[in-house]
Amino acid sequence: MKESELALLKELLATPKKIVIIPHKNPDGDAMGSTLALYQYLIKIGHTANVVTPNDYPKFLKWLPFENTVIKYDLQNKKAVRHIKEAELIFTLDFNALSRVAEMEPALQKAKAQFIMIDHHQQPDDYAVVTYSDTSVCATCQMVYHTFEMLNATDLVDADMATCLYTGIMTDTGSFRFRSTTATTHRVIADLIEKGADNAFIHEKIYDANNFSRLQLLGTALTNLHRLEEFKAAYITLSQEELDAHNYQKGDTEGFVNYGLSLEHTVLALIFIENKKEGIIKISLRSKGDFSVNLMAREHFEGGGHNNAAGGKSDRSLEETVAYFISILPQYKDALNE
Numbered sequence: 001m002k003e004s005e006l007a008l009l010k011e012l013l014a015t016p017k018k019i020v021i022i023p024h025k026n027p028d029g030d031a032m033g034s035t036l037a038l039y040q041y042l043i044k045i046g047h048t049a050n051v052v053t054p055n056d057y058p059k060f061l062k063w064l065p066f067e068n069t070v071i072k073y074d075l076q077n078k079k080a081v082r083h084i085k086e087a088e089l090i091f092t093l094d095f096n097a098l099s100r101v102a103e104m105e106p107a108l109q110k111a112k113a114q115f116i117m118i119d120h121h122q123q124p125d126d127y128a129v130v131t132y133s134d135t136s137v138c139a140t141c142q143m144v145y146h147t148f149e150m151l152n153a154t155d156l157v158d159a160d161m162a163t164c165l166y167t168g169i170m171t172d173t174g175s176f177r178f179r180s181t182t183a184t185t186h187r188v189i190a191d192l193i194e195k196g197a198d199n200a201f202i203h204e205k206i207y208d209a210n211n212f213s214r215l216q217l218l219g220t221a222l223t224n225l226h227r228l229e230e231f232k233a234a235y236i237t238l239s240q241e242e243l244d245a246h247n248y249q250k251g252d253t254e255g256f257v258n259y260g261l262s263l264e265h266t267v268l269a270l271i272f273i274e275n276k277k278e279g280i281i282k283i284s285l286r287s288k289g290d291f292s293v294n295l296m297a298r299e300h301f302e303g304g305g306h307n308n309a310a311g312g313k314s315d316r317s318l319e320e321t322v323a324y325f326i327s328i329l330p331q332y333k334d335a336l337n338e
Contacts, residue, residue, distance in 0.1 A: 001132040006150055009116065009130050012089060013151075016046045020087040020113070024095035025054040025102045026250075029206065031094040032061050033168025034118070034140040037161045038091060040066060041148065044156050052080045054104045058251020060209050064167060065160035073104045080107070087113040094140040096124035096133060118143050121305055122294055135306070138180035141168030145188050159196025166197035171206060174258070179308065217246035221256045221271070231329045232267040232336045234260035239318055240274040257284045267291055267336050270325065274318045281314040281321045291335055300328055 001009070021038055023031030035051045042049040055074045061067065073080040084090070090113040092098075098105050115128040120140055124133045137143050145165055148154050157165075169189060173181045176189075193199055220242050227234045236256060246252075253273055260269030268291060273282045283301050285293035286309055293310040297303035301312025314321040329336075 001130070001147070001150060005130045005132065009147075010151065012114065012116070012130075013042075013045065013047070016048070017088040018083075018086050019047050019049045019089045019091065020083050021049060021051045021091045021093060022101060022104075022108070023051075023053055023093050024100040025104075027053050027057045027061075027094070028254075029061060029171030030139045030141055030168035032057055032064060032067070033164040033166075033171075034093045034144045035091075036064055036066050036070075037141065037144055037157075037164040037168075038093065038118075039069070040158075040161050040164075041153065041156060045153075050083045052083060052104075054101045056250060058254065059249060060206055060251055060254075061167075063205050064164055073101075073107075080104075084108065084111050084113075087111060089113050089116060091116045091118065092128070093118050093144070094121075095119060096121050098125065098127060118147060123304070136180075138178065138182070138185050139169045139172035141165040141172070142185060142188050145192070154191070157192075157195050162192040162195040162197035163202060166192045166199065167202055167206065170199075170202065175203070175207075180306070213247045214249075214252045217243070217248065217252055218256065220246065221253070222259060225260055227260075227263060227266070228326070228329065229265075231333055232265055233329060234263050234266050234269045235322065235325065236260055236269075236271040237318060237322060238271070238273045240276040243274070257286050261286045261288065268293065268332075272314075272318060272321055272325075279315065281316065281318055283312040283314060283321070285310045285312065290338070291332075296328075296332070300324070 019042055021035045023035045039049050039051050050071055052071045052073055056072055071080050084107045090111060092115060096117060096119040098108050116130040117128040118132045118140055120135055120137045120143060122135050124131060148157060221236050221238055224237045257269050257271040267288050269286045271284045275282055285297055287293045292307045294305050294307050297310035297312040301314055303310055303312025305311055
């Protein structure tokens with residue numbers, strides 16, 4: 001964070017304010033962990049704070065400390081709009097374009113509050129008076145911890161806050177195995193464990209809470225795994241009918257795309273998930289090495305993210321989307337085979 005922006009942040013937080021904290025639509029572990037940790041900090045220093053999510057989030061995140069205080073825009077619309085309208089400050093965490101909150105965007109566009117962005121994705125929009133953007137950091141939760149360091153406030157990080165931050169860093173780094181994990185990340189993790197984060201407990205709550213239907217859905221996904229050896233690529237498809245047959249719940253497909261990437265000699269993996277309610281195909285993209293799925297997602301699938309992890313969507317049918325993906329692979333053949 002620039003010194004001038006840090007000074008402004010300190011000034012903005014110096015007196016009690018009404019503050020709203022917002023993650024992106026379909027919030028993941030990093031989005032929820034960062035918002036809930038920041039929420040607890042702001043309450044501690046005397047602000048009136050509320051977390052407002054665009055929509056619901058997976059069941060495996062509903063044990064997080066203070067999760068029961070979250071206001072969901074799609075389910076509690078009037079309450080959410082009122083808090084946004086009354087807010088003096090709005091923190092946007094783990095996203096960098098207001099379009100990432102989908103149906104909630106008009107409410108934010110009308111807001112009178114000043115915005116503060118904390119995010120680690122590429123190409124941030126210019127809407128905040130304080131923009132803390134760093135694509136080299138593995139998780140927004142790590143950036144929130146660094147924000148506490150810059151505010152000389154790490155002594156306020158208790159076990160609940162540490163739990164939230166640990167959760168986000170763990171999930172966004174694939175349990176610390178992605179290239180974005182650095183020595184600094186591990187030092188932050190060590191601090192969080194010392195402050196009370198129970199690493200074994202958190203891992204169990206996130207990854208060992210499968211129900212029978214989800215594992216059966218995983219079986220279907222693996223049956224639908226296809227490999228394109230010429231391009232060192234793999235992809236998985238899941239139709240709406242297949243999701244319905246296994247009683248799909250939000251978050252059930254989390255991590256499925258990584259099975260494709262785990263194939264030997266595979267550099268690129270995608271999963272295409274049909275969502276008939278929204279009329280789209282949801283796409284998750286993963287890669288190894290220097291191949292940028294962020295660019296592929298931006299150029300072809302109305303999305304983006306990081307070099308090795310991105311998301312997107314398609315308005316085509318499931319079959320047409322897969323066919324389009326296969327049709328564009330030749331232009332990436334050299335990059336995929338480097």
